[in-house]
Amino acid sequence: MNSETVRPPRRLRSAHSSLAAHGEPLVWLTGGALALAIAMISGLLAFIAFRGAATFWPVPLVELECADGRRALGEVSGRETVAAVDGRPAVSRTLLNTATFEITGNHYEWFDDSRIVGTVRPEWATAVERLEGGRFHGVPVRLVHGEQTVAEGPERAWREFERIQPGVRRRVREIVRIDRHDRGILQRQLRSARLAVVQGDLRSGRDSTAYEAAVREEQAVAARVQERSALLDADTARLREENAGWGLEFEAAGGEKRVLPLEQIVRAWQPNRLSTTGKLGVYLARWWEFLCDDPREANSAGGVFPAIWGTVAMTLIMALLVAPFGILAALYLREYASSGPVTTAVRIAINNLAGVPSIVYGAFGLGFFCYVVGAGIDEVFFRPALVADNQPTFGTGGLLWASLTLALLTLPVVIVATEEALSAVPNSMREGSYACGAGKWQTIRRIVLPRALPGIMTGLILAMARGAGEVAPLMLVGVKKLALDLPIDGTFPFVHPEREFMHLAYLIYDVGFQSPNSQAAQPMVFTITFLLVTIIALLNVAAIWLRSRLKRRYVMQQF
Amino acid sequence: MQAFTDSSPVASQGGRTPAADPPADRLLAVAAGREVPAEVHDRVLAETPVLEIDRFNLWYGGKQALHSITMPVPHNKVTALVGPSGCGKSTLLRSVNRLNDLVQNVRITGDMRLSGDSIYDPRMDVIELRKRMGMVFQKPNPFPMSIYENVVYALRIDGENSRAVLDEVCELSLRGSALWDEVKDRLHDSALGLSGGQQQRLCIARAIAAEPEVLLLDEPCSALDPIATGKVEDLIQELRGRYSVLIVTHNMQQASRTSDYTAFMYLGRLIEYGPTTEIFTKPILRETEAYVTGRFG
Numbered sequence: 001m002n003s004e005t006v007r008p009p010r011r012l013r014s015a016h017s018s019l020a021a022h023g024e025p026l027v028w029l030t031g032g033a034l035a036l037a038i039a040m041i042s043g044l045l046a047f048i049a050f051r052g053a054a055t056f057w058p059v060p061l062v063e064l065e066c067a068d069g070r071r072a073l074g075e076v077s078g079r080e081t082v083a084a085v086d087g088r089p090a091v092s093r094t095l096l097n098t099a100t101f102e103i104t105g106n107h108y109e110w111f112d113d114s115r116i117v118g119t120v121r122p123e124w125a126t127a128v129e130r131l132e133g134g135r136f137h138g139v140p141v142r143l144v145h146g147e148q149t150v151a152e153g154p155e156r157a158w159r160e161f162e163r164i165q166p167g168v169r170r171r172v173r174e175i176v177r178i179d180r181h182d183r184g185i186l187q188r189q190l191r192s193a194r195l196a197v198v199q200g201d202l203r204s205g206r207d208s209t210a211y212e213a214a215v216r217e218e219q220a221v222a223a224r225v226q227e228r229s230a231l232l233d234a235d236t237a238r239l240r241e242e243n244a245g246w247g248l249e250f251e252a253a254g255g256e257k258r259v260l261p262l263e264q265i266v267r268a269w270q271p272n273r274l275s276t277t278g279k280l281g282v283y284l285a286r287w288w289e290f291l292c293d294d295p296r297e298a299n300s301a302g303g304v305f306p307a308i309w310g311t312v313a314m315t316l317i318m319a320l321l322v323a324p325f326g327i328l329a330a331l332y333l334r335e336y337a338s339s340g341p342v343t344t345a346v347r348i349a350i351n352n353l354a355g356v357p358s359i360v361y362g363a364f365g366l367g368f369f370c371y372v373v374g375a376g377i378d379e380v381f382f383r384p385a386l387v388a389d390n391q392p393t394f395g396t397g398g399l400l401w402a403s404l405t406l407a408l409l410t411l412p413v414v415i416v417a418t419e420e421a422l423s424a425v426p427n428s429m430r431e432g433s434y435a436c437g438a439g440k441w442q443t444i445r446r447i448v449l450p451r452a453l454p455g456i457m458t459g460l461i462l463a464m465a466r467g468a469g470e471v472a473p474l475m476l477v478g479v480k481k482l483a484l485d486l487p488i489d490g491t492f493p494f495v496h497p498e499r500e501f502m503h504l505a506y507l508i509y510d511v512g513f514q515s516p517n518s519q520a521a522q523p524m525v526f527t528i529t530f531l532l533v534t535i536i537a538l539l540n541v542a543a544i545w546l547r548s549r550l551k552r553r554y555v556m557q558q559f
Numbered sequence: 560m561q562a563f564t565d566s567s568p569v570a571s572q573g574g575r576t577p578a579a580d581p582p583a584d585r586l587l588a589v590a591a592g593r594e595v596p597a598e599v600h601d602r603v604l605a606e607t608p609v610l611e612i613d614r615f616n617l618w619y620g621g622k623q624a625l626h627s628i629t630m631p632v633p634h635n636k637v638t639a640l641v642g643p644s645g646c647g648k649s650t651l652l653r654s655v656n657r658l659n660d661l662v663q664n665v666r667i668t669g670d671m672r673l674s675g676d677s678i679y680d681p682r683m684d685v686i687e688l689r690k691r692m693g694m695v696f697q698k699p700n701p702f703p704m705s706i707y708e709n710v711v712y713a714l715r716i717d718g719e720n721s722r723a724v725l726d727e728v729c730e731l732s733l734r735g736s737a738l739w740d741e742v743k744d745r746l747h748d749s750a751l752g753l754s755g756g757q758q759q760r761l762c763i764a765r766a767i768a769a770e771p772e773v774l775l776l777d778e779p780c781s782a783l784d785p786i787a788t789g790k791v792e793d794l795i796q797e798l799r800g801r802y803s804v805l806i807v808t809h810n811m812q813q814a815s816r817t818s819d820y821t822a823f824m825y826l827g828r829l830i831e832y833g834p835t836t837e838i839f840t841k842p843i844l845r846e847t848e849a850y851v852t853g854r855f856g
Contacts (some may be wrong), residue, residue, distance in 0.1 A: 098679070338663065428700040435656055435775075436713040436765065437690030451703045 002308055040050055045533065052530025055523040056286035058279045061137055064096060064111055064510060065118035072109060073125055073137045073253035074098040077519075097520075099127075099135035121272045124154035125503075126250065129266040131172075131296060134520060136260060138250030144259060146245040149175045158270070161248050161262075168246060168262045171239040180230055180484070181303050186225045186232075193221040197386035260447045266296075294484050300521040301512050304528060309486055310399070310479070310501035311535060313383020315468045316401035317497075318345060318410065323462055325407065326414030327456060333415070334422040335444055347419075354412035362473025365405030369397055370477060374498075394500050397478030399487045400497035404457040405477045410463035412513035421452035457547040461540050466556065471505045479503045505530040571667050573830050576634045586615050586846050598843045599630070600833030604631035609803040610655065610773050615653060615669035618645075619662070624650045625826045627669070632773065637795060637804040639818035639835065641811065647827040648807040652775050655805065656692045657685050674772055680718055690717065693766025694775040698782045699758035701765075702751035706742050709750045709761055713769040736764035737794050747790070756787025762796060768804065774798065775807040780813065792817050815839045 059075040068074075078095035092113045101107050128136040136450040143151040143160045151160040197218050200211035246262035268290075269282045293303030337343045374394035378386050382393040394400075425448050449456075471479075480500040486497045508528050515521035572809060583596050608631035617625040623646045632638050640648040650659065657678065659665045671678040690713065702709050710732050711725045719725060729746065733739040738760045742753070752763055759779055766774055776795070778786040798804055808814050812814045814821050815835055823842075824834040831838065831847045842848045847853045 239781055244825045426700070427703060428696055428698055431658055431661070432694075432696060432700040432702065432762070432765075433712070434658060434661065434694070435689060435694035435696075437769070438712075439686055439715045446704075446712075447702050526757065 013148060013219055044172075046455065048526060048529050048533060051523070051526035055527045056125070056283050056290065058269055058274060060271050061127060062096075063120050063122050064094070064116050065116045066111065067117050071253040071255075072096055072098045072100075072111070073122070073139075074109075075127070075137075077108070080180050081544065097135070097137075098253070099137045100252055100254075101134055101141045102258075103252060103254065105357055107445045107517055123272055124270060125272050126158075126159070126268050126270050128250070128260060128268045128299070130260065130264045131266055132264065134301070134517065136250065136252075136258075138258070140248055141251050141257065142249045143246045144245075144249060157248065158282060161268070164246060165262060165265065165268075168243050169266070171243050175236050175239050178236055182232055183229070184485075188228055189221055190225050193218040195384040195388060198388040202383060202387065216396070221546055261447055291531075295482065298515055299481065299507060299516055300515045300524055304442050304502075304504065304507060304531065306484055306486060306502045307502035307507045307528075308531070308535065309505045310483070311468060311532065312539075314399060314403050314406065314474075314503065315464055315539060317399065318406045318467045319460055319464050321403055322407040322414050322467075323456075323460055326371075326459070326463075327418050328410050329411075330415045330418035330422060331444065334419050335440070335448070350412050350415050352418070358409055358470055359471075359472040359476075360478035361409045365401055365408070365473060365477040366397065367402055369401040370398075372396075374398075374401060377501065396498075397476065397480075398498040399478060399501050402474050402478040402501070405473050406467040409470065409473060410467050413463045414456075414459045417462065418456045421455025421459070422448060424455060427449045454547045454551040457543060457550065461543045461547070464539055464543065465536055468539065469532070471503070471509055474503055474506055479506045481506075481514075504535070506526055508532065584846075585830060586825055588830050588832070592765055594627075595828060595830070597629070597829040598831040598833070598847075599829075600831075600837060600843070602834050602837075603631065603633065603774060603832055606631065606636065606820075608632060609634040609674060610805070611672045612651070612848045613670050613672065614654075615651075615654065615671060616667060617650060617659065618666045620664045624827050628824075629830050630822055630829055630832055632805055633820060634803050635800055637799050637806060638820045638822065639804065639814040639815055640807045640822050640824060641809075641814050642824035642830075643850070643855075644809070645826075646824045648824055649777050651692075651824070652777050652805060652807050654775065655775055656689050656694055658694075658756070660685060689768060689799075691772045692775060693763075693769065693771035693773075693775065694777045695759070695762045695766050697793040699755055699762055701753065701758045703751060704749070705745040706748045706750045706761060708755070710764050712765055716768075732760075732764040732768040735767050735798075736760045737790065737797070738764055752824050754787070756783050756790055758793055759760065759787065760782060763791070763794060767798075772803065774802045776804060777810060780806050781809065788813075792796045811839075811853065815851075821851075823850060825850075 005524055059077075061073055061075060063071055063073045074096040076094055079092065080095075081090055081092045084090040092191060093110045094110060094116070095112060096109050097107065098104065098109050099107060122139055123137045126138060126140055128138075130136060140154050140157045142153070143164075151157045172320045176533040192215075197211070197214045200208065200214035238261075243261075247259040247264070248262060248268075249257055249259045251257050259522045260335050267276075267282075267285065271279065271282075274282065290303050291308065292305050294304035294306060295304060333343060333346065337346075374392065374396065377394040378392050385393055386389050386395075402542065429447050429451065433447045438446070463478040478500050480502060483502050484502045485499055487496045487497075487501055489496070508525055509520045510530060512525040513517070582805055588595050610632040611715065612628050612630045612632070614634070615625055615628045616623065616798060628647075628651060640651065653659050654667065655673075655678070659667075667679065669679075673688070673691060677683060693713075702712060704712075707725075707729055708715065710729045711719075712727060714725060730739060733742065738757060741757060742761075750758065754759060759782075763774075763776075763779070780791050781797075793812060795804065795806065799817075799819070804818075807812075807816065818835045819829075820833065820840040821835045823830045823838065823844075823846075830845050831842055833842070838847060839851050846855075
């Protein structure tokens with residue numbers, strides 16, 4: 001030490017005073033952003049799940065008595081408070097699902113709470129789901145068969161109703177099956193015979209033997225169909241006869257009496273009498289109908305089976321179409337193409353494709369797949385239908401074209417994900433393979449692809465999730481409000497990729513915004529949304545499970 | 560390079576006289592870009608070569624990485640390539656099985672001959688060529704498949720599907736790479752579950768499965784811990800006499816322990832090449848001595 005005073009070491013700012021050094025503010029910022037995102041997503045999902053799951057639970061029927069003596073029976077489906085306006089005090093009011101459209105002209109009605117003088121839950125109050133006309137609420141008074149009364153009084157009438165109803169319902173279903181299925185087969189036989197005649201005419205002219213044979217065949221088929229059709233008529237007439245006359249008379253809340261034909265009743269339950277198990281039974285039965293039946297009443301009631309079918313089929317076909325396309329394109333870009341301005345331009349173009357509005361893809365699908373490719377197919381293979389019925393087969397929207405359109409829409413996602421997965425494969429593996437004397441394709445097939453497969457699967461999962469929730473392009477290329485003929489059925493050639501189909505996401509739009517009875521359809525919207533989210537989640541879980549299996553096999557950390 | 564400011568003439572210490580009028584300081588001369596002849600000991604030239612590298616030059620774009628390398632690689636002997644980082648050892652090794660073909664903008668002149676066949680002959684099928692060699696890399700690179708499939712990979716891509724043949728080759732190769740006892744009960748488990756040292760020995764088994772004429776080892780122990788390194792070195796000792804091995808290493812002890820011949824390279828040029836014992840005890844050039852004793856590099 002020399003004589004100079006030793007300078008004290010320079011004191012840095014105290015760590016306590018520096019937020020950037022000590023406070024870790026970014027943990028809170030980043031964590032907060034994540035928490036907010038999770039809260040929003042889980043909130044939305046929980047809301048959808050709760051509303052969707054609650055739709056089919058039997059809610060008690062309450063009878064409100066108003067000050068002016070009016071009575072109404074129904075489910076409470078909402079409450080609200082109208083704020084005080086212009087000196088009028090705030091009013092709270094109750095929305096009741098009165099289900100008395102044919103009596104009052106309304107399905108729903110608001111009641112001011114101040115005017116309600118009494119609320120009861122009538123023991124025998126019954127909710128009835130009908131084939132047409134929506135719900136009906138009332139108390140059963142007697143069961144009739146034609147002019148005669150079979151059972152009188154709520155208890156006896158209900159007991160008899162429960163005994164007779166399953167048979168009636170079975171016969172109704174049988175009639176529907178005959179009309180839709182058996183008659184459908186006959187119609188198709190007739191049509192194909194008729195088209196064979198047109199085909200004979202087109203191909204060999206009216207004087208040819210082929211044409212004459214076809215005409216004779218058509219006559220034979222027509223005779224056969226007529227014969228069979230008469231039998232079916234007899235069957236349905238018998239079933240209708242058996243169902244006819246049965247009716248259950250209800251007394252609505254206002255005292256008005258109404259006989260509901262049994263064949264019109266899909267289901268009836270008495271929520272005020274039901275135990276929890278009984279309610280659960282009704283709940284599950286309604287879910288079952290929702291999942292496995294065709295829709296009724298402009299899709300606002302009944303089931304959504306064709307839409308589930310269409311959604312799943314379209315998503316899977318899309319995945320099958322987009323996977324080879326996208327993977328091959330990405331393989332070329334990453335493994336074969338030499339890097340240069342052209343490759344870069346192609347990459348940028350692909351990324352930009354992901355930002356093109358989906359309706360543009362829909363328009364392209366309609367214009368190219370349906371009107372060019374499909375019309376070409378029709379010209380060559382389905383000319384008779386075009387000439388005779390002026391009816392396109394492939395030249396209009398259908399499952400195949402919708403899947404192709406969505407495959408195109410999701411192609412960028414798959415290409416980008418696959419490219420990323422390929423570039424994550426260490427080069428040392430490729431070199432090791434080449435050093436063993438493997439060729440390029442052998443290296444790709446045996447080393448690169450297996451190793452990249454989990455990453456490629458991630459791309460497919462993303463593509464499926466995006467495609468399954470897409471609505472706009474589908475409206476143009478084959479999704480319909482109602483299409484009960486499934487694209488796979490028992491009639492030759494069993495697979496009908498040209499058929500129009502239903503889709504859950506479109507159904508949400510249709511039921512939610514196009515329904516004449518939007519109040520009643522609202523719970524259905526939640527249920528369909530819930531179902532769609534569940535289906536997408538299930539598809540994703542399946543794909544993720546597959547991916548984790550592949551990952552365990554091919555990619556593990558080294559050391 | 561600062562270590563070589565001494566400009567006294569190089570004394571002849573080896574079994575042969577140095578080339579006439581050697582530059583006073585070869586490494587400086589090399590750095591200055593002058594042509595410097597390599598000192599190749601007579602005993603190297605007396606061996607039967609399996610691989611002959613003949614005036615081989617290589618450019619990455621405009622940068623020359625190898626300068627007129629001429630060296631024979633003796634048959635069934637272990638030859639080590641040593642030299643400071645970036646001196647072209649790995650480039651030379653990767654040129655032998657033409658892995659440099661995969662790199663863009665590589666240009667070469669000169670030739671190499673494997674058992675007399677020209678490697679850079681345009682008519683040479685590079686796939687066939689690589690099947691005659693085995694290569695092991697710095698980092699273990701087992702393929703994402705089972706241990707068994709890793710070993711028989713070269714045969715599989717050659718179309719060999721006979722179970723008996725594959726089983727036999729698998730066992731022989733794994734025994735040859737001293738891995739058999741450790742993995743014989745889990746041949747069909749993923750190779751990625753092995754430890755680093757095991758993975759590297761698996762890569763050696765894979766490289767010797769097709770009975771290569773030359774085995775190329777590119778710093779095979781640089782990513783391994785000392786115990787695994789010891790095992791791989793023991794293995795190289797065992798391969799001695801059965802395979803022609805060309806090994807790149809940074810580890811002088813490893814070179815002296817495992818190899819029969821050692822070549823010292825510097826900035827893309829071969830400086831001295833001779834029997835390992837001589838290179839490490841009485842090299843011709845002082846520069847070589849300085850490098851192998853750790854005074855430089």
